[in-house]
Amino acid sequence: MEGLERILQEHAFLEDLSVDQARFLVSCARNVRFAAGEFLLREGTEPPAFFLLRRGHVVLEIDVPARGTVEMESLGPGDVLGLSWLIPAYREHLDARATDAVVAIAFDCRCLRAKLDADHDLGYALARRLFAQAYHRLERVRLQRLDLYGVR
Amino acid sequence: MSAASPWLPRPLAIAERAQETADTFTLRLEPGDCGFAFAPGQFNMIYAFGVGEAAISISGDPTRPETLVHTIRAVGTVTRALATLDRGAAVGIRGPYGSAWPVEHALGGDLLIIAGGLGLAPLRPVVYDVLARRALFGHVVVLYGARSPADLLYTRELDAWIDGGVHVQVTVDHAGTDWVGSVGTVPSLIDGLVIDPARTIALVCGPEVMMRFCLRALATRGLAADRVHVSLERNMKCAVGLCGHCQLRESFVCKDGPVVRADRIAPLLDRREI
Numbered sequence A: 001m002e003g004l005e006r007i008l009q010e011h012a013f014l015e016d017l018s019v020d021q022a023r024f025l026v027s028c029a030r031n032v033r034f035a036a037g038e039f040l041l042r043e044g045t046e047p048p049a050f051f052l053l054r055r056g057h058v059v060l061e062i063d064v065p066a067r068g069t070v071e072m073e074s075l076g077p078g079d080v081l082g083l084s085w086l087i088p089a090y091r092e093h094l095d096a097r098a099t100d101a102v103v104a105i106a107f108d109c110r111c112l113r114a115k116l117d118a119d120h121d122l123g124y125a126l127a128r129r130l131f132a133q134a135y136h137r138l139e140r141v142r143l144q145r146l147d148l149y150g151v152r
Numbered sequence B: 001m002s003a004a005s006p007w008l009p010r011p012l013a014i015a016e017r018a019q020e021t022a023d024t025f026t027l028r029l030e031p032g033d034c035g036f037a038f039a040p041g042q043f044n045m046i047y048a049f050g051v052g053e054a055a056i057s058i059s060g061d062p063t064r065p066e067t068l069v070h071t072i073r074a075v076g077t078v079t080r081a082l083a084t085l086d087r088g089a090a091v092g093i094r095g096p097y098g099s100a101w102p103v104e105h106a107l108g109g110d111l112l113i114i115a116g117g118l119g120l121a122p123l124r125p126v127v128y129d130v131l132a133r134r135a136l137f138g139h140v141v142v143l144y145g146a147r148s149p150a151d152l153l154y155t156r157e158l159d160a161w162i163d164g165g166v167h168v169q170v171t172v173d174h175a176g177t178d179w180v181g182s183v184g185t186v187p188s189l190i191d192g193l194v195i196d197p198a199r200t201i202a203l204v205c206g207p208e209v210m211m212r213f214c215l216r217a218l219a220t221r222g223l224a225a226d227r228v229h230v231s232l233e234r235n236m237k238c239a240v241g242l243c244g245h246c247q248l249r250e251s252f253v254c255k256d257g258p259v260v261r262a263d264r265i266a267p268l269l270d271r272r273e274i
Helices: A001-008 A019-028 A109-119 A120-143 B077-083 B124-132 B155-163 B186-191 B208-220 B261-270
Strands: A029-034 A039-041 A050-055 A056-063 A069-076 A095-098 A102-107 B012-018 B024-030 B045-048 B052-057 B068-073 B090-097 B110-116 B140-146 B166-174 B198-205 B228-233 B260-261
Touching: A001 A102, A019 A029, A019 A109, A019 A120, A019 B155, A039 A069, A039 B045, A039 B166, A050 A095, A056 A120, A102 A109, A102 B198, A109 A120, B012 B155, B012 B260, B045 B068, B045 B077, B052 B068, B052 B077, B052 B090, B068 B077, B077 B260, B110 B124, B110 B186, B166 B186, B186 B208, B208 B228, B228 B261, B260 B261
Parallel strands: B110 B140, B110 B198, B140 B166, B198 B228
Antiparallel strands: A029 A102, A039 A095, A050 A102, A056 A069, A056 A095, B012 B024, B012 B090, B024 B068, B045 B052, B045 B090, B228 B260
C-alpha cells in the first residue's frame, strides 16, 4: 500500500495531494497493465475504472459509419483517462485502446465517488483537477476543429 | 542576392521535382558553379514566367549550396503554375531574403524545433545544419504536426534525423487505425517535454493560431519569450522592404522577418486587426 500511495502522489494529476488524502484514496486504487491493442474503455459501457496513465500510450477513437475507426487523440504518461465516471449515467462516449504496453493506476469508480462524497475537501481538490483536464482537452479539441493546416 | 539588381530574377533549371503530398511538391534547382548560399529561415521570390512571383522559404541544406530546394504548396495562381513545371523547366529566383533562424544562439544548449504543416519546410535547413555539427548542441527535439498522416512532409527523412541524434515527435489532427503515432495538436506535445528553460532556444513555424498556442504552452513551461523565435507569413511582393505589402506595424516582414523573436511579436499575434 505504501508503494501505491507514493505512486499516487508522484502522478502529475495528483501532484500536491496531501499524504492523508492519498492514503484515503489508495484503497480504491490498483496497478493495472494492458498490452498493445487491448481496450481500456469501450463506447456505450460503464467505465470499469478511472485511469492515471503511468507508462505507454492510449488512443481515444470512435467508429464512424462508412468511415471506419477514427483516432481522435493520444494520451500518455501523466494523463488521465476516462472523465465519464463522475457524470451520470456513467457511460463512455469513446473507445480507448492501448497502442503500446500501458501501465496505469485504476480507480474503482464507485469506490472513488463514495470517497469524494465522504470527504468534500478531497472532492473539491479532485474536481478542480478534473475541471482543468476537461478544460485543456476542450482547448485541444477546438484547435483540432480549426483545421489549421487546411487551405485558407 | 542577385548581384546586378534585386529586381532581376535569376533563371534556374529544375533538376528534380518530387510530389510530397496531394498538394505539396518539392523543386530541386541547380544554381550552377557559383552555388546559392543562404541561411536557414530565409526565403526566395520564385517567378513562374508569365504568371508572377511568390515568396517561398528555402527548405534545402545550407551546407550544400550546389543545390537550391523549395517545398511549395499549390494554393494560388503562381504556386499552381509552379506545380505544373517539371524537370528541365526554368523558374526565376530572387533572393535569398529576410532574417534567419538564430541557430548560433543554441550552440552548446538545447534546441526545440516546432513545426506545423508546411512550417516544417523553413525549419528543415535548421535540422540539416544541426545534423552537420550535432556534437555542438545539447538535446535537439523536433515536434511536428500535420492534418493527417497523408499530409506529413519529408517522411522518408525523419528516421535519418532520429539516427542522427535528433528526437522527433510527430502528431496528426486525425488518423485511422493504421496510424501508430500520436494524435493531437502540436502544443499538446510541448506539455510532455522536459525543458530546461535556461538552456533552450525554441524555433516555431506554422499557422499563426498554432504558434500562438505554442507560445502559451512554452511560457507555461517557463521558457522566456526572448528565447523563442517564430517565422511569420505575410503577402510579400517586392521582398526588399519597399512596397509595404507585408508591413506589420513599423516592420516589414520581408526584411525585418520572416524570423522574429517572439517577445517582439507576441502582442501583435493577439491583435485580430493585424
